[in-house]
Amino acid sequence: MPHSHPQQSVKIPTSTQFSLFNSLLSKEINFPADKLYRKAIRISLDRTLAALLAILLMLTFSVDASARDYESIDNIRIAIQHYIESHLLQDKDSDYEIGHLDQRLRLDRCDQPLEVFAAGNARLIGHSSLGVRCRGSKMWKIHVPINIIRYTEVLVVRQNLPRGSVLQNNHIESRKLDISRLANGYFTDKSEVRGKILKRSLRRGDILTNGMLDVRKLVKRGDIVTIMASSHTLAIRVKGTALMDGRKGEVIRVKNQSSKREIQAVVVATGMVRVSM
Numbered sequence: 001m002p003h004s005h006p007q008q009s010v011k012i013p014t015s016t017q018f019s020l021f022n023s024l025l026s027k028e029i030n031f032p033a034d035k036l037y038r039k040a041i042r043i044s045l046d047r048t049l050a051a052l053l054a055i056l057l058m059l060t061f062s063v064d065a066s067a068r069d070y071e072s073i074d075n076i077r078i079a080i081q082h083y084i085e086s087h088l089l090q091d092k093d094s095d096y097e098i099g100h101l102d103q104r105l106r107l108d109r110c111d112q113p114l115e116v117f118a119a120g121n122a123r124l125i126g127h128s129s130l131g132v133r134c135r136g137s138k139m140w141k142i143h144v145p146i147n148i149i150r151y152t153e154v155l156v157v158r159q160n161l162p163r164g165s166v167l168q169n170n171h172i173e174s175r176k177l178d179i180s181r182l183a184n185g186y187f188t189d190k191s192e193v194r195g196k197i198l199k200r201s202l203r204r205g206d207i208l209t210n211g212m213l214d215v216r217k218l219v220k221r222g223d224i225v226t227i228m229a230s231s232h233t234l235a236i237r238v239k240g241t242a243l244m245d246g247r248k249g250e251v252i253r254v255k256n257q258s259s260k261r262e263i264q265a266v267v268v269a270t271g272m273v274r275v276s277m
Contacts, residue, residue: 069109073101076114076132080144083116088124088148093176099129099145107142110134119143125150126180152179154186155193155208165198166216172208184209218270219246227254227265228274240265240273 077098084096117131125148133141153174161171169190179186187193187208196213206212219225219242227240239257246252246267254265254273265273 071107071109071114071134073103073105076107076142076144077101079114079116079132080130080146083130084146084148087118090124090150093151095149095151097147097149099147101144105142107134107140108138110136110138110140112136124148147180149178149180151176152186152188154179154182154188155190157202157204157206157208159204161198161202163198163201167193167196167198167213169194175205177207182207184211215247217245218248218267219252219273221245223271225254225265226272227256227263228268228272229277230274231277234277236277242273246273 080098084098088094089096112135115133115135117133119129119131127145127147129143129145131141131143133139154177155172156175157171158173159171161167165171172190172193174188177186184207187210193208193213195216197216199212199214202208202212221242221244223242225240225242227238229236240254240263241257243253243255243262248267248269250267251264252267252273253262255262263275265275268274
């Protein structure tokens with residue numbers, strides 16, 4: 001049986017170690033510079049080719065885009081103008097605004113006349129929209145916001161008025177305004193507001209609306225009123241006492257002073273009511 005010899009470590013003297021280290025330092029270490037250079041050249045060429053390819057694609061897209069024929073924004077606007085002026089403007093006191101059309105909009109040129117149509121919310125006054133579509137070989141459709149403006153003489157107060165004022169002709173005047181902006185309503189006829197009472201104070205130039213006005217009470221509870229009853233051949237007038245307040249046209253309870261009966265009567269004027277026979 002063969003004998004195994006224990007492995008012996010070889011000790012290198014310290015002086016020898018320093019000698020080897022110094023020799024390594026003194027030797028010139030050569031790197032494969034030619035390989036690194038070729039690799040750098042190859043990376044540079046790859047990047048250059050990629051950049052050239054990107055530029056080529058951009059140029060190709062640009063040429064293709066410039067070669068395509070797009071619908072003019074002006075054509076779309078002119079079509080909308082023609083539709084509004086033909087179908088929506090009511091008179092010379094009307095005007096309109098067309099919403100913004102982005103110049104970057106890219107729609108294929110239509111080989112058929114552009115068709116303008118009223119959208120579901122189209123109105124003869126105020127803000128709405130119109131549709132524009134192409135029914136040609138390359139169909140498309142867009143919606144454009146519009147605003148139809150209508151000017152009308154409306155009633156405004158010509159001076160500051162306190163709450164409870166009874167409106168008279170010298171309190172009001174007419175002014176031409178865009179009624180598409182008057183969502184709360186307005187009046188045009190002075191007879192509609194004359195004699196009505198202000199529910200709140202108003203400033204000069206305020207537009208009169210129905211919500212600001214109250215109908216003056218022609219009869220107040222406790223007033224002595226004239227009760228009228230008439231037929232084709234007979235007319236009767238007696239005195240009575242109003243048992244409740246009343247405005248023109250309202251039905252109130254009245255007590256006949258002669259018979260002491262309570263009856264229903266219609267207010268027709270200040271201190272006057274009418275009953276049917």
